[in-house]
Structures are given as structure tokens and as C-alpha cells.
Amino acid sequence: MAIETVGVIGAGQMGSGIAQVAAIAGYKVRFYDVSADRIEAGLATISGNLARSVSSGKLTEAERHAAIGQITAANAIDDLAAADLVIEAATEDETVKRKIFAQLCPVLNPTAIVATNTSSISITRLAAQTDRPERFIGIHFMNPVPAMKLVELVRGIATEDATFEAARDFVSKLDKTVTTAEDFPAFIVNRILLPMINEAIYTLYEGVGSVEAIDTAMKLGANHPMGPLQLADFIGLDTCLSIMQVLHDGLSDSKYRPCPLLVKYVEAGWLGRKVGRGFYDYRGETPVPTR
Structure with a gap:
């Protein structure tokens, strides 16, 4: 199962990242989203990331240009027909993913591999x-x-x-x-x-510590590079x-019962960094705890 062309469905943070690393590794990438605006935003994100990689010496200008190309x-989803591997990186919603696969599979070559970047389903x-x-x-990145x-x-x-070996070879080529x-459920990491x-979040909900206290405790007391509440904001509270x-x-x-405070934050639309507010407020120059 030789993989030369990779389709990526979903132009958010995960899909953009997958498209970027696949392109750097030399794969032809077909980048799809239901929203043309999100595709443009995703391409802009990739371009910015590649430019920073050149500035930091991780890529040469020639490598950046080649990856973009x-x-x-x-x-349209039909444009993925030539892909040898298609990776779905849409929202973490099983109903959405099923609809995507129902539209995708009929247009693919029968030998093409379909993968999902789900983190838990x-x-x-x-x-x-x-x-x-x-x-x-x-294939969970x-x-x-x-x-x-x-x-x-x-x-x-x-x-x-054969599918597993092809996927493992593909991932290895991405370094x-x-x-x-x-x-x-949720595999290993999650x-x-x-x-x-x-x-x-329960520790915050029960008043054991503030946002700042909890994150400081885990960074300095457990040597975590990022506090758990800051990390939750980075992941997205809805996710x-x-x-x-x-x-x-x-x-x-x-x-495994979700903390009621997590549910409340999601209900409020405070989903973390991507919307400007979560356990921290990111709308100013410096993030400020919201509790």
C-alpha cells in the first residue's frame, strides 16, 4: 500500500498541522474543509508556521517553498479521489465523523486507506x-x-x-x-x-485552590511544563x-464523570484559547485567571 498522496479533512489546528508535516515529508497533500474560509485560514497558518521554521533554522527557504508547493x-470532497490515504481531523463528534465517511468513501479508490485523528472515539x-x-x-496526532x-x-x-504497516511507515516518514x-476509550495518552x-477542575470547583495556585503547584511541584488548567484551555474545553x-x-x-464546572464553562462558550476565554482570559496582553 504505497502512499504518495494524502488527503486531510478539517482545516483547524489539527488538520493544518497534519497537512504541514505531511507536506514537509514530501507527500502530496489535498487539504479539504466544508468551509472555504477555513481552508484559507488553515493555509495561512501553515505558511506562517513554515516561515517561522525558516527563521529558526529548522527549514531552509527551499524546503519551505517545496512544502507549500x-x-x-x-x-470539494470529490477532489480527494486520488488520495492513497485520507486522514479525517474534524471536530470530536461521532455524528459529524460518520457523515464525513459516508460522503468520502464512495469517491475513493477501493484500495485507499481511511484514517481518523479521533482522540477518544x-x-x-x-x-x-x-x-x-x-x-x-x-492515526492520533x-x-x-x-x-x-x-x-x-x-x-x-x-x-x-497491511493497513497498519502502511500507516506506521507513513508516520515514521513524518519523523x-x-x-x-x-x-x-481515549486510548493511552488521553x-x-x-x-x-x-x-x-474538580480541585478548582471544590475551592481547594485557585486557577493560579493549581497550575503553579503542578508546574513547580510535579515539574509539568504547563499547568493542567492552562493545558485544558490549549486543548479546548469542549474537546x-x-x-x-x-x-x-x-x-x-x-x-470519569466530567466536572460540573467544566460543563458550565462549555455551556458559557468559554472554550479556552481559541475563543479568548477559558480558565484564563486571553483578551489582554497577559492571560488572567477567570476564577
């Missing part, structure tokens, strides 16, 4: 909604994609060995490190990370809530 905006269940469960796999070295590969129950996770973040709901529903254990 590898990415083509796909104006069952690969087996998503694969069963497609016409190619044996050529379906989870970490955020931000260009900087983070780890990629979780997750096989569904029907995923063939990423592969870890293999079984198809259980199974461990999100309950910790949720517990930090944090979605993953906790998947854990709670999938494992039926009360320890």
Missing part, C-alpha cells in the same frame, strides 16, 4: 460505518502536530496488517514516534491525561468535555 486546496465503531473497515485505522513527536496508532477489530494503543485535567464523556460512557466508571 505540495499542498493543494480541495474545493472507538475505531472499530467508526470503521463499521465505512465500506472498508479492513483499511480503516486511527498530538497537539501541536509539528512540535509533538508522538503518534498513537489504533487498530480496529477489522484493521488488516514521528509511533506508539500502538488498543481500541479502548486515558491518563484527561482524568488528571478533570481532577484539576476535554467530549473526551471525558466518551470515557464515562464507554467505561461506566464514576471516576
Whole structure:
């Protein structure tokens, strides 16, 4: 299963990052989103990231130019027809993902691999909604994609060995490190990370410490590079809530119950850095705790 052309669905932070690293690695990239404005914004983000990589000496100007030349905006999902691998990086919503696969699979070559960047949803269940469960796999990149070295590969129950090997070869060519996770809710990283973040929110909710106290405690007391509440804002509180709901529903254990304060923040639309407010207010020069 030779992979030369990669389709990326979703022009947000994750999709843009995936398109960027694939282009740098020499793959032809077809970049698709339902919104033309989001595609343009995603391309602008990639261009800015590549320019900074040149400034910092990580890329040459020739490499930047070559990477940009590898990415083509796909104006319709039909434009992904020539892709050997398509990676879905849409919002963490199973209904949305199923609709995408229903539209995507009929236009693809029968041998093409379909992958999802889901951070928590069952690969087996998503694969069963497609016409190619044996050529379906989870390729879960970490955020931000260009900087983070780890990629979780997750096989569904029907995923063939050839699909897994092709995905592993693809990830290795991106200069990423592969870890293999079984198809259980939230896989490895988020199974461990999100309950910790949720517990930090409970610690805030119960008045044990302030936002600043909790983040300072974990940075200086546990040597974390970023406090858990700051990290939650970076991930997106809606994504944090979605993953906790998947854990709670999938494992039926009360320890995964999303903190009510997390639910309230999402209901308020305070989703973190991407909207300017979460556990911190980012609208000024310096982030300020909101509690």
C-alpha cells in the first residue's frame, strides 16, 4: 500500500498541522474543509508556521517553498479521489465523523486507506460505518502536530496488517514516534491525561485552590511544563468535555464523570484559547485567571 498522496479533512489546528508535516515529508497533500474560509485560514497558518521554521533554522527557504508547493486546496470532497490515504481531523463528534465517511468513501479508490485523528472515539465503531473497515485505522496526532513527536496508532477489530504497516511507515516518514494503543476509550495518552485535567477542575470547583495556585503547584511541584488548567484551555474545553464523556460512557466508571464546572464553562462558550476565554482570559496582553 504505497502512499504518495494524502488527503486531510478539517482545516483547524489539527488538520493544518497534519497537512504541514505531511507536506514537509514530501507527500502530496489535498487539504479539504466544508468551509472555504477555513481552508484559507488553515493555509495561512501553515505558511506562517513554515516561515517561522525558516527563521529558526529548522527549514531552509527551499524546503519551505517545496512544502507549500505540495499542498493543494480541495474545493470539494470529490477532489480527494486520488488520495492513497485520507486522514479525517474534524471536530470530536461521532455524528459529524460518520457523515464525513459516508460522503468520502464512495469517491475513493477501493484500495485507499481511511484514517481518523479521533482522540477518544472507538475505531472499530467508526470503521463499521465505512465500506472498508479492513483499511480503516486511527492515526492520533498530538497537539501541536509539528512540535509533538508522538503518534498513537489504533487498530480496529477489522484493521488488516497491511493497513497498519502502511500507516506506521507513513508516520515514521513524518519523523514521528509511533506508539500502538488498543481500541479502548481515549486510548493511552488521553486515558491518563484527561482524568488528571478533570481532577484539576474538580480541585478548582471544590475551592481547594485557585486557577493560579493549581497550575503553579503542578508546574513547580510535579515539574509539568504547563499547568493542567492552562493545558485544558490549549486543548479546548469542549474537546476535554467530549473526551471525558466518551470515557464515562464507554467505561461506566464514576471516576470519569466530567466536572460540573467544566460543563458550565462549555455551556458559557468559554472554550479556552481559541475563543479568548477559558480558565484564563486571553483578551489582554497577559492571560488572567477567570476564577
